[in-house]
Amino acid sequence: DAGITQSPRHKVTETGTPVTLRCHQTENHRYMYWYRQDPGHGLRLIHYSYGVKDTDKGEVSDGYSVSRSKTEDFLLTLESATSSQTSVYFCAISDPLVDITTGELFFGEGSRLTVL
């Protein structure tokens, strides 16, 4: 199994508070991603990173920011959480130079966030 850990795994917070989710990998993979998964929507990309300090927006980036100061860590921040951000958040990694035939994604175990 790919070495990906997410923290916290569960969090309950109140509307308007800041929240940071952390993804840590031990695989030295170049690409890291944050997805959210909601019933009826499937997995949707929030932001991704293609290297240290190199990030870009995904499909549903509004209300989220990210940072990657080290290869192994990718942080997702909700500056002011809203109830619509209640979701399960998955971090994923890939490196087409390693998984050269596919560039497949390896997922972390997910972080369940509830915003009251």
Next chain:
Amino acid sequence: GQNIDQPTEMTATEGAIVQINCTYQTSGFNGLFWYQQHAGEAPTFLSYNVLDGLEEKGRFSSFLSRSKGYSYLLLKELQMKDSASYLCAVHSGAGSYQLTFGKGTKLSVIP
């Protein structure tokens, strides 16, 4: 834009064969993935198709027709542990490696 369609739910009997279809309309195409996700767990990689045809891997096979924008995942000799959601995802290419996912098909295997 990107559009990936797959059935929401399917039910099949233990020991049987089931086919889960996926159709896609994307701005580019650089491969199609199938992932399996058990309830409360992370998705795990099942298969990858980039050329037309059938890829077989044990009890699971995946087929791709690029001209039709169509793929299917075939599960043979169904087992209870195959009850899960199956996610179709397309890599549209163009220099990034992000995947666009369908909403997933929840498969229930019954005795």
